[in-house]
Amino acid sequence: MPVTEVTTDPEALTMTLTADVAASVDRLWDAFTDPRQLERFWGPPGYPATFTQFDLEVGGRARYVMTSPRGEQFHGLWEFLEIDGPRSFTALDSFADADGQVLADMPTSRMVFVFEPTETGARLRNTTYFDSADALEQVVAMGAVEGSTMAMNQLDRVLEGLRAYAAGKGTQTELLDDTHVRITRLIEGPRDLVWRAHHDPELLTQWLLGPDGWRMSVCEVDPVVGGRYRYQWEPVGDTEGEAFGFDGETLLIDAPRRSVTTEHMTGTDFPSTLNDLTLDEEDGATLITVLIEYPDKATRDMVLATGMTDGMETSYARLERTLVSA
Template sequence: MPVTSVDKDLEELTMTIVADFPVTVRRLWDAYVDPRQLERFWGPPEWPATFTRHDIYPGGRSEYYMTGPDGARSGGYWEYLSVLEGSSFEILDGFTDEDGRPDPGMPTMRAVFSFEETDSGARLTTTTYFTSLDELERLIGMGMEEGTRSAMAQIDDVLADLRSFAADRATAAQLLSDTQVRFTRILHGTPRQVWDAHHEPELLNRWFHGPDGWALVGCRVAPAPGETTRFEWAPDDGVEGEAFALTGQLLETDPPHREVFTETMEGLDAPPTRNEQTLTAVEDGTLMTLVITYDSADLRETILGTGMVDGMEAGYRRLEAEVLTSP
C-alpha cells in the first residue's frame, strides 16, 4: 500500500495524502502524465477511469469518467493552474454532469500534487484545499479518503509494468467508446520538435509521405483556427493506386501542446472526424496522444479497417529517422 499518511486539517480546510514509491520521480511523474497509465489506477477497482482528454500544461485540461459495476458513470475534470515538469502540478478539480459539463451542484476543489525524491525512491504529496468545512465533510462522507486509498493500491503494478508503456512500442489504438479511439506513440524528440515536424511544410515533406511508394504532392497547413488544411498524396511511378487528399479545419491550437482539427477524405460522402492531438514530455521523448471522434461506430470501423494504424506507424518511424534524429 503506497499511502503512508492521511491528514485532515479542519481548521485549514485541507486534506493531505502522502504516498511513497520504490521508483524514480521521473517514473512516477510519467505515470500521471500518460493517460494510459493514469486510468489504470485513478479510479477504485470497481470504478475504473477512462480519460478522454489529458493535457498537462498551464491552461490545459483533463476530462475523465469512472464507470461503476452497474454501468453508471461519474465524471470529472481538472483545469491546470500551474505545471512544473517532473516536480508538481496544481489543478482545479471538479465534477461533471451526465453531459460532461461542470456540475454546479458539486464542489470544486484546488489540489496540488508535489513529487520529490527520497532515500528509497519517490514521494507524492497531494494536498486538497476545500472552500468550507461543509464541503470537506461532504466529500469525506462520500468516501473520498477510502476511494483514494483503494485507487492508489493499484499503482505499484502500473509502475512495475515497463513493457506496456515502453518507448519502442509501435503505434497503438485503444477504443474509448463506440465512436472514440485513442492512438498513442512515444516519439524520440521534444514536444517542440514533434510539433514543428507536423506543421512546417519542409519537414512534412521529409516524412509525411503516406504508404511506402507514395509521395506528398500537396501540403497546406492551417495557420490559425478557422483556416483549412489539405494534404494530397499520389503513387510513385509503377505503384498502383489513385491520388487522394485529406482536408479539414483547424479548431484550436496551443503550440507545442495541443491542437484540435476536423478531417475527412476529399470526395468521401461521410461526416468529418474530430481530432484532438496532445504532445506531452516523458522520459524517453514525447508521448503523442491522438483522440479521434467518429460520427458512428460503423464509420470508425471502416476507417480503422483501411490499415490506418499501420500507416501511422510507418509515418512515425520515418519521422524519427528523417527528422527527429537529423542534426
C-alpha cells in the first residue's frame, strides 16, 4: 500500500499524509493533475470522485463530486494558489454545494502537495493546513484520516496501469475492514461490452454461473434506480445441490462506469449486502471492481468461507470467453 503515514499536529494545525510509490515524479504529477486519472483514486472506496472542472492555473478552480453507494453527493472545490510542476502545487480546499458555492459553515483548508524523488520511485507529501483546532478536529471526526488513507492506497492501480496491476492475477479479494471486501478482476474487453454483460439477461445467463454444472434458470433485470432483479440457479446433470437465488434493488446507475445494488439470498432471513460495481477501461481491457459491504464481520467471514472468490473466478473466466463471441 502506498500510504506510509498519516499524522495530525494540533499545535501546527496540520494533517500530513505521506505515500511512497514505484513511479517517477513526473508520473505522479500526471496522476494528480489529469482529472480522469485523479478521479480514479481521489475518493475512498465507495465514494468515487467525478471532476467536472479542472483549470490547472493560478487562480483556476477544480470542482468535483463524490457519490456514495446510496447516491448521496458531496461536493468539493479547489482554488489553485501556487503551481510548480512537477514538484508541487497548493490549493484552497472547500466544501461546496451543487452549484460550486463554498459552504460557509464548513472549514476551508490549504493543501500543499509535494512530489519528491526517492531511490525506489517518488514520494507524495500532502500537508493540509487548518485555520483552527476546531476545524482540524471537525475534519478528523468526519473520517479524514481513514478516508484519505483508503483513497491514496488506490494509487498503485493508476500509476502501474491496469494490465501491470491486474493482468494474469485472476480474481483478487482484499479485506478493507471488518465489513468491506474489494474484489478485482481484469477482463480482456471494452468497458461498454463488460457493462452490457452485467445487465443484459441474454449475456448474464452465459457466464454468471459459478462452478461448472449449474445453469441460471431465472434472470430478471431492471437496471434503473429502484428497479428489482432476481437470479436463480439450479444444478444440471449429475451435479449435486439445490436451487438457490438472489434478489435485490438497484440503488445507483452511472452507465457504463458504476452500478450499486443490494443483494439478498431469496427465501431466507439473511441480511442483505451492498454490492458496488465499478468498471475502468485502459488499453482495451476493463478492470472490474466490486466493493461489497456486509452487515457485520461474522457475515463477511461466513460468505468468504464458501469459496466465493473461486466461484467468481470461474464466472469471470467464462465472461472473457463469452465476450469473444458477443
